[in-house]
Amino acid sequence: MMEIKEIREKIMSDISAKRVEDIIVADLGLVEKHKKYLCHMHKDTHPSMSFFKDGKMFKCFACGGTYNIIDHYMQYKGYNFYDSLKQINSNFCLNLQFDEQFREHKRPNKSTPPAKHSSTACSSMVKGYLVLTLIRLIYYVAW
Numbered sequence: 604m605m606e607i608k609e610i611r612e613k614i615m616s617d618i619s620a621k622r623v624e625d626i627i628v629a630d631l632g633l634v635e636k637h638k639k640y641l642c643h644m645h646k647d648t649h650p651s652m653s654f655f656k657d658g659k660m661f662k663c664f665a666c667g668g669t670y671n672i673i674d675h676y677m678q679y680k681g682y683n684f685y686d687s688l689k690q691i692n693s694n695f696c697l698n699l700q701f702d703e704q705f706r707e708h709k710r711p712n713k714s715t716p717p718a719k720h721s722s723t724a725c726s727s728m729v730k731g732y733l734v735l736t737l738i739r740l741i742y743y744v745a746w
């Protein structure tokens with residue numbers, strides 16, 4: 604039997620970057636401009652999210668959010684971590700060995716759902732930017 608960490612690593616290594624990008628782009632209807640996408644993790648008006656083939660994930664330069672195939676199954680399809688791995692395993696025919704014990708004993712991040720986490724990171728980033736803009740304005744007016 605494989606450890607849950609090994610299964611996660613196998614999923615990340617066995618599914619091609621191209622496939623990850625295509626599936627997420629199609630499901631979310633991401634709009635591409637000059638190899639960049641409008642970010643779905645914050646209110647993006649200029650495309651600020653790129654797909655990284657090495658990490659097989661999207662990364663947004665504006666909000667700092669990242670999004671991979673497991674995030675996609677959890678946040679878009681609504682599965683928990685364990686079920687996301689199982690779904691990916693069967694949808695991509697990876698033939699990974701699952702131990703049903705994992706369901707009860709090894710479900711990580713029970714208390715902090717990643718969707719909620721990334722949206723708080725996004726809004727505090729925006730607040731930080733607004734405060735900075737305000738400080739700059741005051742500086743210009745004062746001098």
Ligand SMILES: [Zn+2]
Nearest residue numbers: 642645663666
């Ligand atoms: Zn973003």
